[in-house]
Amino acid sequence: MAEGMTISQLGDARTGKLADNLTGFGRTLRRAGVPVDAARMALAQQAVMLVGVGREDFGAALESVLISREQDRQVFRELFDAYFKNPGIAQKLLAQMLPSAESRAEPAKRRPRVSEALAPVRAARDAPAPREDDKIDLDAAMTASDLQRLRHADFNQLSASEYRLVERLAREIPLPLPRYAARRTRPGTRGGRPHWPGAMQQAARTGGEVLRVPLLQRRRQPLPLCVLVDVSGSMERYARLLLAFLHAATAPRHAGAGLRRDVFAFGTGLTDLTPAFRLADTDAMLEAASQAIPDFAGGTRLGDSLARLRVQHARRLVGRRTLVLLVSDGLDTGAPEVLERELGWLRRHCGRLLWLNPLLRFEGYAPTARGAAVLHRQAHGMVAVHNLSRLQDLAGSLAEVLRQ
Numbered sequence: 001m002a003e004g005m006t007i008s009q010l011g012d013a014r015t016g017k018l019a020d021n022l023t024g025f026g027r028t029l030r031r032a033g034v035p036v037d038a039a040r041m042a043l044a045q046q047a048v049m050l051v052g053v054g055r056e057d058f059g060a061a062l063e064s065v066l067i068s069r070e071q072d073r074q075v076f077r078e079l080f081d082a083y084f085k086n087p088g089i090a091q092k093l094l095a096q097m098l099p100s101a102e103s104r105a106e107p108a109k110r111r112p113r114v115s116e117a118l119a120p121v122r123a124a125r126d127a128p129a130p131r132e133d134d135k136i137d138l139d140a141a142m143t144a145s146d147l148q149r150l151r152h153a154d155f156n157q158l159s160a161s162e163y164r165l166v167e168r169l170a171r172e173i174p175l176p177l178p179r180y181a182a183r184r185t186r187p188g189t190r191g192g193r194p195h196w197p198g199a200m201q202q203a204a205r206t207g208g209e210v211l212r213v214p215l216l217q218r219r220r221q222p223l224p225l226c227v228l229v230d231v232s233g234s235m236e237r238y239a240r241l242l243l244a245f246l247h248a249a250t251a252p253r254h255a256g257a258g259l260r261r262d263v264f265a266f267g268t269g270l271t272d273l274t275p276a277f278r279l280a281d282t283d284a285m286l287e288a289a290s291q292a293i294p295d296f297a298g299g300t301r302l303g304d305s306l307a308r309l310r311v312q313h314a315r316r317l318v319g320r321r322t323l324v325l326l327v328s329d330g331l332d333t334g335a336p337e338v339l340e341r342e343l344g345w346l347r348r349h350c351g352r353l354l355w356l357n358p359l360l361r362f363e364g365y366a367p368t369a370r371g372a373a374v375l376h377r378q379a380h381g382m383v384a385v386h387n388l389s390r391l392q393d394l395a396g397s398l399a400e401v402l403r404q
Contacts, residue, residue, distance in 0.1 A: 019045060025083050026066070032079060033160050034072045040065055058084075069290065070297045071236055151388045154361055155237050166388060167241050171282060173391050175249035177222040177259065177323070178399060184219050191215030223351065224318040225250060225261040228309075230328035231293055232267050232300040238358045238385070239265070242327050243273075243289060245391055247282050262316040266305035267295035272313070300331060302371060303338035310345055317349045323398070327356040327385065332371025339371055343378040352380045352401055356394075360384030 022044055029036045047061035059080050067076050150158075150166055158166055187195050198214040227246055231239045243263075250261050263273040276288035290296065309316075316322070324346065332339060347353050355375050359365050361384060367376040376382065381401040384390045 018048065021084075022048065022062075025062075025079070028079055028083060029066065029076065031160075032075050034067070034075060035069075036066055071240075071290075073297075153388075154386050155241050155358070156386075158237075163237065163241075167244050169388060170241055170245040170391060171248035173245060173249060173388070174395070175246070175398075176395050177225065177250070179220045179222050181218040182221050185216040186219050187214050188217035189215065191217035222259045224322040225259065226316060226322050226324045226350070227261065227263045228305075228324065228326045228328075229263070229265050229273075230267070230300055230302070231265045231271075231296050231298075232331070233297045234329055234331055235300075235327070235358070236297050238329075239327070240286065242356070242385060244282050244286060246325075247277055247285050251280070260318065262313070264305075264309065264313075265289065265293050266300070266302060267293070267298045268301050268304075269295055270305040270308040271295075299333050300328070300371070301334040302328065302332045303334040303336075303340075303342050306342035306346055307338065310342065314349070317346075320349055321351045324350045324353045325356055326353065326375070326379070328375070329357060329359045330355075330367055330369055330372030330375050332369075332374075334371070336370045336374055339374045340378070343374060347378050347380075353378065354398065354401055355379035355382045356385040357382050358384065358386040361386040 022041065026036045026041045026044070043065040044062055047065050048058060051057040051061045059077070062080065063073070063076055067073055147169075150162060150169070153162070153166070155163070155166065185191070185193070187198050193216045195214040195216045199210055199212075202212065202214070203210045229235075229239050229243060246263070250259060252259065261274070261277060263277045265271040265273050271293050273289050273292060276285050276292060279285045279288060317324075343353075357367075357372075357375075359372075360382065367373050367382075381397065383394060383397045385394065
């Protein structure tokens with residue numbers, strides 16, 4: 001939509017084009033994963049009637065009533081520019097179910113969510129129902145080729161539907177955490193001390209004769225876990241998927257009831273996500289986390305966030321045994337000396353500090369940025385976490401770091 005667009009170009013209330021365009025635009029937003037309901041669309045129509053159809057006012061009015069999450073803001077702006085740039089494209093997109101609708105005016109590169117939302121949907125209602133043999137072939141093809149491709153696909157390059165599928169697959173990946181011998185004991189077949197109460201109970205069943213003396217062995221429980229997740233703009237997609245993965249993989253039903261896990265999100269500040277991680281359902285956890293994080297898709301100040309962790313949550317690091325997983329690309333905007341000091345404190349007060357870096361997907365990557373260089377010096381190890389294959393190898397990487 002050009003700067004001086006008139007009402008006749010976009011459509012007006014007398015011919016009904018404005019309402020149709022807004023309705024089609026709402027459908028396109030929903031296809032891109034933006035939550036838009038009928039109430040928001042009614043507000044959008046009222047807002048447009050109040051501000052008019054000037055490009056800046058029109059876009060700002062729609063954005064203010066249709067967007068409530070920071071991660072959807074850039075998606076909205078790209079869709080708005082593409083949808084209202086050419087009335088012909090808008091009319092094609094309104095159909096939503098045309099067999100083909102080529103868009104010659106689209107730019108070369110867009111976010112995967114935007115490209116998928118603007119892509120035409122073929123009329124599946126006219127296609128014949130697949131036979132049972134066809135269904136089997138389709139499932140086999142998906143298992144052999146598509147899933148293999150998704151297993152090695154970078155999270156940031158996935159379309160909206162692929163991202164949802166990969167997120168579901170990530171929840172099925174196990175993460176067996178290393179265990180250690182705790183101070184508490186339990187009866188067992190091996191141990192260094194006799195369990196006299198157990199011996200007396202057995203003697204009561206054998207007429208007072210002690211036939212075997214059970215032993216006390218130390219309990220083994222998973223290492224305490226502290227997760228620090230970067231939620232800046234460059235980590236937007238990685239953060240959500242890794243939160244879902246870690247929530248499912250460290251759930252009590254998988255890691256055991258004795259696991260202690262503390263989760264924090266950091267951007268320009270520090271947000272405690274531990275209450276959200278106590279929710280059993282992963283989708284509910286993600287919803288609670290998105291509401292709790294005030295600086296999602298913003299900047300990164302890891303040094304200041306670690307300083308707040310040291311002042312307010314230092315007791316979360318249990319006995320210098322805690323395994324710390326720091327998920328970040330290292331693109332920090334804070335002072336390097338603050339980051340160096342706070343990372344040094346964190347390293348001294350934890351068992352191991354492991355840096356999960358999605359930028360390792362690039363061949364020949366070197367931590368040359370100031371924040372990345374500090375992280376590289378202080379971390380005990382650095383692991384890539386940009387696709388499903390790397391997530392499956394994460395347990396082996398943890399064990400190797402702990403053996404060092």
